[in-house]
Amino acid sequence: MLKISKLTDYATILLIHLSRHQKAISSSILAVETGVPEPTVAKVLKMLTRATLVQSCRGAGSGYMLKSTLDQITLASVILAIEGPIDLVNCDHEHCRVTLKNCTLYGKWEGISLQVRDVFEKVTIADLQNQNKAIHSC
Amino acid sequence: MLKISKLTDYATILLIHLSRHQKAISSSILAVETGVPEPTVAKVLKMLTRATLVQSCRGAGSGYMLKSTLDQITLASVILAIEGPIDLVNCDHEHCRVTLKNCTLYGKWEGISLQVRDVFEKVTIADLQNQNKAIHSC
DNA sequence: TTTTAAATGGACTAAAGTAGTCCTATATAC
DNA sequence: GTATATAGGACTACTTTAGTCCATTTAAAA
Known part of the structure; x- marks a missing residue:
């Protein structure tokens, strides 16, 4: 699925x-603000923390903070944090129906993946953000 | 999943x-040639036929033919035929957590989807094809 | 020092999407 | 008429994604 x-x-x-x-x-608090259920918010923030996009602090009264400004966070880095590397085809070279030598399409797909990755690399979260206060996506 | x-x-x-x-x-025959199981080959060809990328003919001795040359078939059209339209977010505007007015991110995602679509629009199957006889992807 | 608030890690369930198969009907060449 | 194909659709199994929950650790606040 694309x-x-x-x-x-x-x-x-x-x-x-x-x-x-x-x-x-x-x-x-973020759950209340966004309307996204709390356990899910927690899960996502954990992932963002592991990817060092946000900084966490434990203990009463603490929580999460951005590690950099929105214009420094690319969409590609967010996708990487949540979904892993962008690779249009997942060729594990193990269960391939044919031998790797014959697999000439693979290189082509690589190039296309790179182009797609490039699109996401050039969009920052600041670009996604609008000037007004609305903040939900559908 | 991307x-x-x-x-x-x-x-x-x-x-x-x-x-x-x-x-x-x-x-x-295509199943034998490609190593992909016959029922699956049939399924895919049916989809490609509905999308008028290939032409079908029933009856003994007949089968499938291309409707145009490979350099006229874009990867985008193949993806459209098999997976449907390229839309990075599926916002059905029905079960959205917030009202549509507040959904300012939506327009941004649209633009990004378009850029991704553009990548696939510019790649033809002829581009994917290599000069040598190898034809499997992994 | 105790209590309380919060992140962490991981396991788990449920839902959704994908891949793959199979069966019946229909069309067409020989 | 018979054999060979496609057409359509239902169906199952599998994989991924979404979402929840619990036990543990950390640290601030009382």
């Missing part, structure tokens, strides 16, 4: 929300 | 195979 996963969508929304706060905020 | 479906992969392989024949060939 689709962004829902969690990636949530991730962009959460990042935009985080950028509006100076202090760290908790996943439960 | 991946091409397996069936789309098969479709490109089948199209390349079809281009090597002058006469119509059956799905069972």
